[in-house]
Amino acid sequence: EPQLVESGGALVQPGGSLRLSCAASGFIFSSYGMSWVRQAPGKGLEWVSTISGSGGTTYYADSVKVRFTISRDNSNNSLYLQMNRLRAEDTAVYYCAKGLQYFDNWGQGTLVTVSS
């Protein structure tokens, strides 16, 4: 049974940086694309970024392009999201999700709050 566990969420000031991590288990991590999806408080779901199984190809939503960087370490079954120049509108629960197009397993999420 696939399991995804996010960590790294915190309260950060506008303009600050944060790195989220996602530990994966229960499946062959390197065989699957992985994604980050976020949900602002009381709002719907928003796709953020996707990375191929090898890590060689990455994709970003326009709202985070240039500011966020997705990466993975297949030797440690881990997914990352480096977030720079954070804005108030980045405040959300960030979910790690297995999949490239649709997402068949999700972590429990980690809360990022951007506020002064």
Next chain:
Amino acid sequence: EIVMTQSPATLSVSPGERATLSCRASQSVSSNLAWYQQKPGQAPRLLIFGASTRATGIPGRFSGSGSGTEFTLTISSLQSEDFAIYYCQQYNDWPSGTFGQGTKVEIK
């Protein structure tokens, strides 16, 4: 960007009744559509992909239909554990997969 519009925003249904949720795309997404269920304080769970294929472990009372711009999620006989928010997501315009705003299914 493809805009996904779900209706109604809230659906009040009695346990045991049938629930029908709609999702409309602003342009054709073929059959590249998924449905998710989210309960309060929990992560979303994949129910349907390819517009009509149930994900692993999803009960048979959940069914999806449609193609192009009009899609439907049907829950044939609502159980207590089915009261939740349901989201559709298109992935035809990949990687920019967009979600609908959600339909809340509440107890009548």
